[in-house]
Amino acid sequence: MEAPAPGSAPPAATLATVLMLRVADGDGAAFTQLVRLLERPALALAFRTLNDRAGAEDVCQQAFARLWTHGPRFDPARGSAEAWFRRILVNLCLDRRRALRPVQPLDAAAELADHRPDPEAAAIRADGHARLEMAMARLNPRQRLALSLFHGDGLSMAEIADQMDTTAKAVEGLLGRARNELRTLMNESPIS
Amino acid sequence: MTAAQPPETELDVLLAQWAAAPVAGASVDVAAILTLPQHREAPRRAGAVWRPALMAASLALMVALGGWLGLSDRFASPPTQIAAATPSAEAAAGEAEAFALVFTPTAAEEDLI
Structure with missing residues (x-):
């Protein structure tokens, strides 16, 4: 060619x-x-x-x-x-x-609203979003970026690695740690 | 009270919603950017062409100078030797002879005297 x-x-x-x-x-x-x-x-x-x-x-x-x-x-x-x-x-x-x-605009994160008709479901969903937002704000910038490129831009591990000057294996680890960290931070979040 | 740990699927759903949330109204000021100059590769300066040749010439000059300094030892005149004999030693060796040599007048001197 x-x-x-x-x-x-x-x-x-x-x-x-x-x-x-x-x-x-x-x-x-x-x-x-x-x-x-x-x-x-x-x-x-x-x-x-x-x-x-x-x-x-x-x-x-x-x-x-x-x-x-x-x-x-x-x-x-x-x-x-x-x-x-x-x-x-x-x-x-x-x-x-x-x-x-x-x-992190904590007040704004806590006030995230979902305009669904069911108030209970809306409250649960808003709570999840708010906890995620607050956990995201405390996440390491590289972890947050990797999550953003993976979930937001739909890039593969290799593509994220290329964007972040690292290896696909490192991105895999980064994403794994980011998810674990998110779960822990969301669990610690005071909003219930 | 702490909330229950979000399960994997719930986290996935939340992350998908977080990633898909629309971000409205981008406002890039294109006009301001277009006033900026573009960085183009500058043409190679004439000096840059001559630089390797200049470096090679300098190196050759240094080698030649070093070689000349090395060879100059071979052709150099032997070092001047400074007499080590002291006046007293010279005097001891032949003081009387030296005295006679200095004070013995030649025939011409005798005529003058």
Whole structure:
């Protein structure tokens, strides 16, 4: 099979990769399209990882700025634009989590409501969500990120390992420990 | 009172709901980003081309200088030897002879005297 020419999209390139190649040439319209395509999943991942809306928006802005400024370095032979962008975002999220103490709006977490008709079921469900949110806020940032990439973005162990600069085996361990930690923290949670 | 430990399936359900929760209204400021310059690879400077050659020349010069310093020992004149004999030893060896040599006038000197 013939390798694609440098700077050209591989045969099965995603829309994001095609747009990214235009961004690499300084195409502002392509960048706008790319932002519209990636911003929602990016914000969701950042929010799940940081548990802070304002922080997640900040990180997304920084990640897209880096995508634009470092665009000419994008190489489609080394992976899709989505994977490249997610890697930028993941690094920024981890940097931010390292720099800041965990921030958890505890009142907001406790007030999570579910608009289901059955008040008892709603209360039980809200309680579960609230305990999960509080446990998540106390989780190690890497564990939280791994859970977010696994459950939120549906990535495989190998893909998460690639995003987090580690091995699939390490990700498996990380996810296992995260789940154990979550169960323990949820059990300790004062909400009943 | 502590809540019961959530079973595996309940945790899975909660995690799935947590992950699927929509996050509304992303607000990336595209216009602000587009004002930023893109980092392009700078063309190689002329100096960069000459740098390896310059380093090789410097190395060759150092080797040559080292070699010359090594060879110069072979061709160097023998070191000047400083007389170790003290005046007293010289005097003891032939004081009288030396005295006679200095104070014995030559024929021309005798004519002058």
